[in-house]
Amino acid sequence: MARVHHKNGRGGGGGGGGGKGKGKGKWKMPASVARKQQAAMANVDQVTGDKIPKSFVFSRGKLPTTLRHLQQDLRKVMLPYTALNLKEKKRNNLKDFVNVSGPLGVTHFFILTNPKSSPHLRMAKTPQGPTYTFQIKEYALAADIANSQKRPRCPPEIFKNSPLTVLSGFGGLGEPFKSLVEYFRHMTPAIDPVTVKLSTCQRILLIHFDREKEMINFRHYSIKLQPVGVTRKIRKLMQNNQVPDLRDLNDVSDYVTKAGYGSESEVDDEAATVSLASDVDKLNRASRKSAIRLQEIGPRMKLHLVKVEAGLCSGDVLYPQPVGKEGLGKKGKEVEEETEGQEDEDLMESDDDPEDESEE
Amino acid sequence: MAFAAAPQPLYSPSTAAGAASNNPHKRKKPAARGKGKGKGRLAKTPRRSDDPGDLPRRRSKPSDRFLKLLRKRARDYNSDEEERLSDEDEEEGASGSGDDEAAGAVTRFEQGCRAFRVAFTKIMAKKLPDDPLGPILSAHKKLVAAKLAEDAEEHKPKGEGRREKRMAAEKGHVIPTNHLDSKEKELIKIATQGVVRLFNSVSKAQNCRKGLNPSRSKDAKVLAKETKQAFLTELSKTSNQSQKGKASSNFSKNNSKDEDEPGWAPLRETYMLGSKLKDWDKMQTSDVVNEQTEIRLDDSSDEE
Numbered sequence: 066m067a068r069v070h071h072k073n074g075r076g077g078g079g080g081g082g083g084g085k086g087k088g089k090g091k092w093k094m095p096a097s098v099a100r101k102q103q104a105a106m107a108n109v110d111q112v113t114g115d116k117i118p119k120s121f122v123f124s125r126g127k128l129p130t131t132l133r134h135l136q137q138d139l140r141k142v143m144l145p146y147t148a149l150n151l152k153e154k155k156r157n158n159l160k161d162f163v164n165v166s167g168p169l170g171v172t173h174f175f176i177l178t179n180p181k182s183s184p185h186l187r188m189a190k191t192p193q194g195p196t197y198t199f200q201i202k203e204y205a206l207a208a209d210i211a212n213s214q215k216r217p218r219c220p221p222e223i224f225k226n227s228p229l230t231v232l233s234g235f236g237g238l239g240e241p242f243k244s245l246v247e248y249f250r251h252m253t254p255a256i257d258p259v260t261v262k263l264s265t266c267q268r269i270l271l272i273h274f275d276r277e278k279e280m281i282n283f284r285h286y287s288i289k290l291q292p293v294g295v296t297r298k299i300r301k302l303m304q305n306n307q308v309p310d311l312r313d314l315n316d317v318s319d320y321v322t323k324a325g326y327g328s329e330s331e332v333d334d335e336a337a338t339v340s341l342a343s344d345v346d347k348l349n350r351a352s353r354k355s356a357i358r359l360q361e362i363g364p365r366m367k368l369h370l371v372k373v374e375a376g377l378c379s380g381d382v383l384y385p386q387p388v389g390k391e392g393l394g395k396k397g398k399e400v401e402e403e404t405e406g407q408e409d410e411d412l413m414e415s416d417d418d419p420e421d422e423s424e425e
Numbered sequence: 426m427a428f429a430a431a432p433q434p435l436y437s438p439s440t441a442a443g444a445a446s447n448n449p450h451k452r453k454k455p456a457a458r459g460k461g462k463g464k465g466r467l468a469k470t471p472r473r474s475d476d477p478g479d480l481p482r483r484r485s486k487p488s489d490r491f492l493k494l495l496r497k498r499a500r501d502y503n504s505d506e507e508e509r510l511s512d513e514d515e516e517e518g519a520s521g522s523g524d525d526e527a528a529g530a531v532t533r534f535e536q537g538c539r540a541f542r543v544a545f546t547k548i549m550a551k552k553l554p555d556d557p558l559g560p561i562l563s564a565h566k567k568l569v570a571a572k573l574a575e576d577a578e579e580h581k582p583k584g585e586g587r588r589e590k591r592m593a594a595e596k597g598h599v600i601p602t603n604h605l606d607s608k609e610k611e612l613i614k615i616a617t618q619g620v621v622r623l624f625n626s627v628s629k630a631q632n633c634r635k636g637l638n639p640s641r642s643k644d645a646k647v648l649a650k651e652t653k654q655a656f657l658t659e660l661s662k663t664s665n666q667s668q669k670g671k672a673s674s675n676f677s678k679n680n681s682k683d684e685d686e687p688g689w690a691p692l693r694e695t696y697m698l699g700s701k702l703k704d705w706d707k708m709q710t711s712d713v714v715n716e717q718t719e720i721r722l723d724d725s726s727d728e729e
Contacts, residue, residue: 129594182593203599213601231619256623258630266623271616284612288620337617342628357620359613365601 108170110254117254119146120173121162123153128179131206135184136177138207138364142270142285143175144224146254159378166191173252176378186368187378188248194376195383197245199368202280207363219362223267223287227253234274241373241384242274264345269359283366286359290345293338293354296321303348495535502539 094102110117122140124133140149153162162174176187184204189196211217230253235246249272256266271284291300298320302309314320337357341349349355373384605613 131595131598182596184597201597203597205599205601209600213603229620229623231616233615233619258623258627261627263624263627266620269616269620271612271619273612273615282612284616286613286616337621339621339624340628341624342631357617357624359616359620361609361613 115255115257116172117146117170118173118251119169119171120175120252121148121151121166121171122175122177123151123162124177124179125159126178126180128177129182132177132179132184134206134208135201135204135364135366139175139177141207141224142228142268142364143173143253144227146227163192163377174377185371186366188252189377190248192377194374194378194380195244195248196372196374196376196378196380197241197248197370198372198374199281200371201366202369203365203367205363205365207285210361210363210365214360217362218287218289218360223362226265226267228268228270228285229253229256229266230270230272232272232274234276238274241370244373245370263341263343268362279369281368281370283364283368285362285364287362289358289360290341290349290355291358292348292350293356295348298323300348498535498539502535 108117108119109115120143122136122143124136128136140147140151159176165171166174172191174187174189174191176189178185178187184201186199186201187196188199207219211219230249232246232249235242238246253270267288269286269288271282271286273282273284274280275282298309309320311317311320314323338354339357340354341351344351345355370384372382375381375383
């Protein structure tokens with residue numbers, strides 16, 4: 066079986082511990098019941114009471130090194146409710162993962178495959194499906210993106226909370242995309258605006274649908290808040306917790322009044338400023354304006370929806386329509402045949418389908 | 426070394442050695458060689474007289490013809506390589522006479538020694554061509570060349586295959602540019618919009634509660650009033666939306682639902698029960714409410 070190292074949710078351990086403590090005095094809970102309850106607690110958000118979606122990111126078949134890195138990056142995206150160190154073996158089949166996912170409360174599978182050396186990503190819901198198969202047209206690893214940036218910012222704390230999901234460009238689309246939106250929305254824990262702490266919102270997952278090219282852009286950013294109207298020097302002073310270098314200055318006031326270089330270039334546009342509901346950190350206090358800055362942390366993916374299946378990597382093909390409406394027998398056959406490795410020609414054909422559907 | 430390039434002398438060491446090995450009388454050769462060498466090096470002039478004198482004592486009887494030949498050999502040996510051409514002819518004759526079994530060892534040695542010297546100096550004096558193969562023995566040259574060609578042929582597809590494999594493995598891998606292009610900026614803008622929307626809604630949801638302490642009767646009244654109002658508006662709106670069949674997002678609406686219940690989930694009545702078990706008769710309305718609690722950040726696209 067797959068060896069699983071699962072990170073429990075925030076309240077999981079604590080909630081279970083409390084229950085046990087109570088049971089010790091009067092009535093001892095049977096171990097199996099306690100375990101089940103604890104498992105159930107771990108799968109439920111302690112504040113909102115919603116079921117927490119958990120995920121497995123794994124691969125089928127042999128992957129080249131870059132794709133294996135991509136897999137690890139995807140796991141980091143899905144943190145904290147994913148198995149970061151999930152080990153899979155060659156003999157593990159999908160059934161093994163499904164069997165493990167039940168007791169652990171894993172709801173989502175991300176399966177990387179590399180058939181005919183064209184990378185594919187399958188997103189599936191366990192145990193019933195559906196399964197969305199994407200072809201990864203382009204991708205960049207988190208490391209590539211960090212290399213491309215002058216000052217990459219990726220503190221490990223941001224992975225302690227799950228990312229926010231922002232979907233855009235999916236409005237008013239036909240069936241395969243409607244269910245896909247539902248899937249994406251339930252991929253990460255829902256946020257209750259009443260109870261959420263702003264300091265836990267540190268990452269954002271952008272899934273943007275490009276209608277012209279029929280591509281789904283997958284981006285992962287870190288959220289940084291900066292107080293508006295505070296000079297860079299003051300900000301740095303607050304952030305660094307260090308005595309600033311005042312050697313060149315005649316007076317302390319010079320430090321504050323002297324214009325720093327570059328601070329003027331970061332003119333905040335009004336659109337990106339928010340007034341915070343609660344204190345986020347030392348700098349970003351409640352009821353003060355803060356600017357939102359996003360910095361990409363990767364990975365970056367360009368996905369093309371190839372297939373939708375009703376079951377978990379099996380079952381009826383919902384998209385593209387298995388029997389071609391065009392009435393061309395040969396064409397229909399080709400569409401049916403495309404299981405994993407799709408030829409470009411097939412892709413072109415399947416590109417036409419969603420348009421037809423949306424028009425109808 | 427480049428024996429190949431040397432004009433293949435007849436008296437090349439290999440042939441001499443071969444002839445010597447054929448001869449069963451070479452047993453005494455080492456002694457003779459030692460002597461000969463010593464003499465050759467130390468005193469060259471007396472050799473002519475000495476050599477013939479030495480030999481008869483050991484061997485049974487060298488023929489006159491052979492002695493004459495020996496003398497001539499010695500003379501040739503002592504003289505320099507000016508008469509190389511003539512040497513060759515004579516050497517040919519000598520190798521022919523070398524069949525004489527009695528004198529075989531001595532002649533061979535003499536012959537070999539000299540031949541080796543000549544060949545060696547020749548080789549050393551020779552300028553090596555700039556051959557990519559490097560200096561190789563002539564016999565091997567062709568073989569090695571053939572082998573190398575074979576290897577190269579084998580390696581070429583191997584390297585190509587490896588490159589192809591790598592290309593296949595890297596398929597789709599695009600290393601981003603250092604600057605943000607317009608498309609990326611657009612995406613960041615969209616994401617920022619989403620975050621702003623969320624933060625605004627959060628502040629809207631959380632600000633209205635701020636400053637109100639439910640334990641105080643005055644605030645409790647305000648809260649109750651708010652919830653009642655919100656509840657009523659909620660009721661009127663749900664019917665609207667169910668007609669539309671579209672749950673548009675409005676975070677403030679979530680307040681009304683949560684206002685009735687404690688903030689912490691375990692304190693709620695529905696905790697871990699699932700709304701399906703409780704309120705089973707009100708399934709329709711609860712479904713609508715549930716839909717609204719889901720955060721819809723993608724409304725940027727819906728509304729625009």
